[in-house]
Amino acid sequence: MSDQPMRLAARDDAGLEAMLRGSAASIAWPTASPTGAPDIATRVRVRLVAAPPPAARRPWAAWRPVRRGLVLALIALLALAAIAGAVGLGLPGLQLILSEPPASPPPSVAPSRTPPPGALGSSLRLGDNVTLEQAEAITGIEARLPSDPSIGPPDEVYVDRSRGNQVAFVWAASETLPETREPGIGLILMRFEGELDDGYRQKLIGEGVTVERVTVDGQPGFWVSGDAHFFFYIHEGRGHIDDGRRWVGDALAWTDGDTTYRIESALGRDATIALAESLE
Amino acid sequence: MCPETDADDAVQDAFFKAYHALPRFRDGAPLRPWLLRIVTNEARNRRRSAGRRHGLALRAAAREPRDAAVPGPEATVIAAEASAELMAALNTLRDDDREILGARFLLDLSEAETAEALGLPRGTVKSRTSRSLARLREALNAAQVSR
Numbered sequence: 001m002s003d004q005p006m007r008l009a010a011r012d013d014a015g016l017e018a019m020l021r022g023s024a025a026s027i028a029w030p031t032a033s034p035t036g037a038p039d040i041a042t043r044v045r046v047r048l049v050a051a052p053p054p055a056a057r058r059p060w061a062a063w064r065p066v067r068r069g070l071v072l073a074l075i076a077l078l079a080l081a082a083i084a085g086a087v088g089l090g091l092p093g094l095q096l097i098l099s100e101p102p103a104s105p106p107p108s109v110a111p112s113r114t115p116p117p118g119a120l121g122s123s124l125r126l127g128d129n130v131t132l133e134q135a136e137a138i139t140g141i142e143a144r145l146p147s148d149p150s151i152g153p154p155d156e157v158y159v160d161r162s163r164g165n166q167v168a169f170v171w172a173a174s175e176t177l178p179e180t181r182e183p184g185i186g187l188i189l190m191r192f193e194g195e196l197d198d199g200y201r202q203k204l205i206g207e208g209v210t211v212e213r214v215t216v217d218g219q220p221g222f223w224v225s226g227d228a229h230f231f232f233y234i235h236e237g238r239g240h241i242d243d244g245r246r247w248v249g250d251a252l253a254w255t256d257g258d259t260t261y262r263i264e265s266a267l268g269r270d271a272t273i274a275l276a277e278s279l280e
Numbered sequence: 281m282c283p284e285t286d287a288d289d290a291v292q293d294a295f296f297k298a299y300h301a302l303p304r305f306r307d308g309a310p311l312r313p314w315l316l317r318i319v320t321n322e323a324r325n326r327r328r329s330a331g332r333r334h335g336l337a338l339r340a341a342a343r344e345p346r347d348a349a350v351p352g353p354e355a356t357v358i359a360a361e362a363s364a365e366l367m368a369a370l371n372t373l374r375d376d377d378r379e380i381l382g383a384r385f386l387l388d389l390s391e392a393e394t395a396e397a398l399g400l401p402r403g404t405v406k407s408r409t410s411r412s413l414a415r416l417r418e419a420l421n422a423a424q425v426s427r
Contacts, residue, residue, distance in 0.1 A: 008365060009420035013413045020370075020385035023363040027386065 120156050120185055126168040127160025135159050135167050144191070144279040145169065150176045151187070151275075164192035164260075178266040181249035187275075188264040212269070214252070216261075216276045221254025223269045252276055294322040313396030316389075320379075320397050369419035377412040384409055 008019065119129055135157045136143055145153065154169035169189040173179035177186025212223045252272045253262045261279075265272045298318045370378060383394040384405075391409075395402040 008362060008369075009417050009424065011417075013410065016413050016416060017385050019362065019366055020381060021388060023366055024386045024388070026360070026363050027367070 120172055121158055121168065121170040121182075121188070124158075124168075124170075124182065124188075126158035126170070126190075127163070127166060128158060130157055130159050132157050139165050139167055141165070141167070141191075143167065143169070145189070146275050147278040147280045148176075148275065154189070166190060166192035180264050180266045182264075186265070188262075189279075190262045191259055193258055193260075214254075214269070214273060216252070216254040216273055217256070219254050219256045221252060221273075221276075223250075223252050223272070225250045225269065290323040291319060294319040297322065313393055316393065316397035317399060320399075365420065365423065366416075369416055369423055372419050372422075373412065373415055376408070377415050380405065380408050380412050381416065 008016070011019065122129065130138065132143060132153065138159050138161065143157075151171065155172045156170040158168040158170070160166045160168075167190065169187075170185060171177055171187040173184055173186035179186060180188070182188070210224070210226045212225075214221050214223045249264060250266060250268070250272070251262055251264045252269070253260065254276065255261070261276065263272055263276055265275065267275065294315070298315055301318070370381065373381070379398055380394065383389045383397060384391070389397065391402055391405045394400070395405045398405070400408070
């Protein structure tokens with residue numbers, strides 16, 4: 001087609017614009033989820049888990065303005081748009097960053113319905129499996145647990161001091177505690193130390209994930225329900241604490257003083273809030 | 281051309297940085313242009329540090345006609361060749377020309393979104409788009425002359 005360039009060059013601006021738009025679909029854009037490889041969202045998440053935040057960051061405004069670039073970067077925005085269902089919400093003490101799960105989760109991330117061998121929470125990266133007494137001794141904080149006698153003491157306790165002195169209590173699924181997204185698990189109660197942050201941020205929420213503002217004993221909180229999502233915590237001045245282990249189903253998160261709590265349960269919003277308010 | 285790994289890496293790095301920058305995200309601001317800007321900057325940095333130039337490539341396989349309204353094989357070949365010529369000319373342009381044309385017409389961003397993503401005043405987007413289209417036309421002419 002030796003005359004093709006001439007024909008193209010003869011087009012007016014509108015004609016060239018139309019040709020460019022028409023060619024967009026034929027371009028070998030990068031894909032968000034290359035065949036056989038983890039999707040970009042998962043790879044980013046893995047990096048966030050692996051890499052601590054930088055000790056010192058340059059202020060955003062001090063970044064040197066850049067004047068040259070690459071159209072490929074803009075192409076990548078398509079992938080961004082597909083996985084940018086990131087949500088940032090603020091509670092006193094933390095911000096929650098909720099990410100939509102990938103459309104086709106890799107086996108290493110997608111929850112299996114078969115309970116893993118060993119301890120209930122052994123695959124959840126909750127920290128070291130300890131006794132209740134050991135957890136209190138390690139953290140120096142007395143445990144607050146649901147007072148409902150039908151729930152009883154936790155079946156397992158985990159401590160991860162690297163994540164805000166985090167303690168996680170795990171109950172097996174039962175008649176009282178229906179199974180959550182985690183096979184065999186009926187309830188997970190987590191607490192960790194947070195810092196006050198009065199900022200409230202409301203950003204985009206991915207489809208299928210609903211976030212409601214609630215109160216727990218008069219303290220501000222969020223009820224997150226719907227599709228599975230990832231949980232991250234950001235502490236101002238301390239970088240992020242990345243749950244980073246798995247998908248999360250319905251969850252209640254609230255802050256009480258300098259402590260943040262999170263409950264994962266399949267009880268529904270009101271029952272979960274009632275359970276949260278029963279902690280003693 | 282257009283190695284997917286580079287683009288993937290740019291997106292990963294951009295998201296990683298965006299995550300750490302979230303505390304500085306301005307309340308009430310639209311998220312998409314903010315992310316666009318971060319990705320754009322990341323890709324620019326990567327390209328500059330790599331000191332190389334990549335271009336856009338077309339898919340190797342032509343799409344199959346889906347219905348009777350789709351042009352026949354001959355027209356499809358012509359369209360594919362036209363697209364190839366267009367991309368070849370686009371790839372010869374300066375980075376800022378490629379950015380503006382890519383953002384406006386390949387990604388179909390609005391002028392406002394393009395301005396935000398590229399860090400340009402909106403009026404500059406309009407004027408630069410016009411100049412970049414003119415340079416694209418010159419590149420197409422030059423390609424014809426060189427044959």
